Amino acid sequence: MSIRTLDDLLAEGVSGRRVLVRADLNVPLDKQSGAISDDGRIRAVLPTLGALVEAGAKVVVCSHLGRPKGAPDPQFSLRPVAGRLGELLGGPVHFATDTVGESARSTVADLADGQVALLENLRFNAGETSKDEAERGAFADQLAAFGDAYVDDAFGAVHRKHASVFDVPARLPHVAGRLVLREVEVLSTLTADPERPYVVVLGGSKVSDKLAVIEALLPTVDRLLIGGGMCFTFLKAQGLEVGTSLLEKDMVETCRNLLERSNGKIMLPVDVVVADAFAPDAAHDTVRVDGIPSHRLGLDVGPETVAGFSAALSSAKTIFWNGPMGVFEMPAFAAGTRGIAEAITKADAFSVVGGGDSAAAVRALGLDESSFGHISTGGGASLEYLEGKTLPGIAALEN
Numbered sequence: 001m002s003i004r005t006l007d008d009l010l011a012e013g014v015s016g017r018r019v020l021v022r023a024d025l026n027v028p029l030d031k032q033s034g035a036i037s038d039d040g041r042i043r044a045v046l047p048t049l050g051a052l053v054e055a056g057a058k059v060v061v062c063s064h065l066g067r068p069k070g071a072p073d074p075q076f077s078l079r080p081v082a083g084r085l086g087e088l089l090g091g092p093v094h095f096a097t098d099t100v101g102e103s104a105r106s107t108v109a110d111l112a113d114g115q116v117a118l119l120e121n122l123r124f125n126a127g128e129t130s131k132d133e134a135e136r137g138a139f140a141d142q143l144a145a146f147g148d149a150y151v152d153d154a155f156g157a158v159h160r161k162h163a164s165v166f167d168v169p170a171r172l173p174h175v176a177g178r179l180v181l182r183e184v185e186v187l188s189t190l191t192a193d194p195e196r197p198y199v200v201v202l203g204g205s206k207v208s209d210k211l212a213v214i215e216a217l218l219p220t221v222d223r224l225l226i227g228g229g230m231c232f233t234f235l236k237a238q239g240l241e242v243g244t245s246l247l248e249k250d251m252v253e254t255c256r257n258l259l260e261r262s263n264g265k266i267m268l269p270v271d272v273v274v275a276d277a278f279a280p281d282a283a284h285d286t287v288r289v290d291g292i293p294s295h296r297l298g299l300d301v302g303p304e305t306v307a308g309f310s311a312a313l314s315s316a317k318t319i320f321w322n323g324p325m326g327v328f329e330m331p332a333f334a335a336g337t338r339g340i341a342e343a344i345t346k347a348d349a350f351s352v353v354g355g356g357d358s359a360a361a362v363r364a365l366g367l368d369e370s371s372f373g374h375i376s377t378g379g380g381a382s383l384e385y386l387e388g389k390t391l392p393g394i395a396a397l398e399n
């Protein structure tokens, strides 16, 4: 990889220089309290930020949070993230209440060597995500004015052609941060030469989101285990009735075709937990997949499925997992996700958990993070990497 790294930048000396760091601090917030419910993505950039602080840089951090519509929206403010980041770094983080305005300018200008500032949500500016090159470029000019060098450590956003990811590195000396390097290193072992058997577990709600990665993975993997909401479209493709479960009707034919071409590599659930409603306290039972009642919906995979998937995982040497097996946020429908996660930790394999959601699930279920080989901070980004797509944020670092 012809990418300059944080170590190259540190070797040049950054003391007294302003270093603009794009991070992915897009953390989940509790709907009621607004509190940060999982700080994994904040922790993941600490190695890069810590090294810059230690080297005496003036560190200007920027990120998006959620999907505000190009204008300030208090529910998506990064202010709580600044607080948490300060606690984790063990020093104050100066928060700018805008992204490229008066507050940002004075906050950056006032930074002393070794201090850290966080700008307000990049997506409060329409220029960040604009499809119009000129609009994005104008915003990138303003952002780039805050740095003498640029570090991309926002792995979760490298698949976005956004100003802070794609256009700013064209305007400043640029390097990859520690997190981006580690992520790319790990994912490249999966695409290059995975130790076999290589087993992939996919869940989540929509086949349409995963279609490209399934296509890309089928020739490479030894086994592809499919659970989560998307399994019902596959079950339908096998001619089964799925009641009121999630179903993408226009994908049934595609799934049938994938099953035909998969040489038996695709494994589907044999039993599922069906409920009367999508609710934590809904009445529910486990049924075989050929016995799903017409008025009920599947919200988790069943115990026989967990046993079958676990057997396939137990002999694996390489595992990639993306997407929950069921509605794990509701305890009644969490057993499938928990069972598969536990099987992955028990396998004598190099395991990679891909995705903000799957990573959050690991922590929410109280599983030991260190028993996985690597927990990626990128969901869409890791899938697009495995699809073999060119990622705008990585391409921008290569130039």
Ligand code: 3PG
Residues within 6 Å of the ligand: 024, 026, 066, 067, 156, 157, 160, 356, 379, 380
């Ligand atoms: C994510 O959580 O997927 C990343 O932070 C990217 O966010 P986005 O999907 O809103 O671009």
Ligand code: MG
Residues within 6 Å of the ligand: 379, 380
């Ligand atoms: Mg996303």
